[in-house]
Amino acid sequence: MHPANKKLPFLNLIFVFLLLSLIIQCEKKTTLNPDISSKRDSIETIKKDSLRKDSIEKNRTTYRTLIFPKKKKDSVMSAFSKEFSKEEQNIILSLNRLDTKNKWRADTLSIPDKFDKSLMIYSPFPKKLGELKEVKKIALFSYPIQAYALYEKGTLIKWGPTSLGKKNAQTKRGLMFANWKKELAISTVDSDWKLPYNFNIHNTLGIGWHEYDLPGYPASHSCLRLLREDAKYLYNWADQWILNKGGATVKANGTPVIVFGDYNWGKKKPWKSLENDPNSNEISVDEIGKIIEPHLSKILEEQTKREKVIAAQEPDL
Known part of the structure; x- marks a missing residue:
């Protein structure tokens, strides 16, 4: 064998030794600095959070x-x-x-600065409400921001403007249920007032939602005024009560409705401060949660009752 060839195995051993030494050193560095990778992950998370916040800010309506x-x-x-x-x-x-x-x-x-016909990008109501995840349908009407919201199983599906009862004829607060509806009703206050897509929510007090003027403040005689298209939507969306034969008694209530909050009479309207504070007219998850919580057991109880009545009415297959 040529002398030079005898050196090759030895050189290979040296190369392998050096390679192993390099690997061991890298592992030692990692062992001596176990938080390096976690720091790197933290930096990446911060960067992602920052980008996400920037994206939200860019998409926020001004x-x-x-x-x-x-x-x-x-x-x-x-x-x-x-x-x-x-x-x-x-x-x-x-x-x-x-x-x-x-x-x-x-x-x-x-x-x-941007336009959305559905109004959903401007919603002052939370998009999700965990408290309502078992509630099939519910309508919320806010006095402070003069707006309504519709939720299905805790998900906001629609919201819009309203005009609730004026100061000396305020809309009853609290939990009510959708009762009967009539496509064109006549007001009991004034027979000249025609009320398209009227849906009653308090039979003895004569309170209901329907289409009528929205002047930018609470102006009704305790009813819940809506835009024509919104009144039509709610008319078809909400469920009526179920009556016993002859219509004398109620077997099951319709869609639950909660009217809540107090209006700042004579003060600046919250939606007029949007330029300086885009959140001026928003309602937080916690705020709505506190409003719903006292009524939740009743809502679920009535929902179960309704389901049983409907099931009993359905013919066996």
Whole structure:
């Protein structure tokens, strides 16, 4: 064998030794610094959280305030009508608790930087409510923010503006249940008042939701006013009560409804502060949880009762 070839196995051994030494050193560094990888993970988590927050901030709706000076109100309203499409105008008016008929009442309007016909991106209500996960349907009406919300099994499916009872005819607070409905009802207060898509929620007090004027503040005679499309939606969405034969007694109640909170009469409306505080008109999960909790057992009890009545009515297959 050539002398040079005799050196090859020895050189290979040296190479293997050096490689093993390098691996051992790397393992020692990792052993001596066990928190290196965790620190790296923490840094990555912080970066991801920061990016997520930046994304949320970028997607957050911002608002500007359009002011209608008394001397130039007509010209500003004219400019408003030209700047925004009919659909965009309806969105803006809804956010300001107004309908088209009453837009002339506006002294200011909160205007979003993006438009969503469903209104869901502007929702002041939580998108999820764990307390309601077993509740099939429920309607919530808030006095402070003059808005309603519909939940199905704890998930918000729709919200919109309302006008509840005025100061001397306030809407009853607390838990009620949807009773009977009529596509076009006549008010018992004034026979000239036509109430499309009326759904009664308190039979003895004559309280119900229906379509009627939204002037931007509580103005009804205790009923829950809605936009036409919203009234129609709730009319078809909510369940009526179930009566015994002859209609003398109630076998099962309809969809639960909770009216809650107090309105700051004479104070600035929360939706008019959106430019400076996009959360000014929001209701927290904790706040709604405290409102629902005292009524939850009754809601579930009535829901179970209704399910049994319906099951008993269904013919055997």
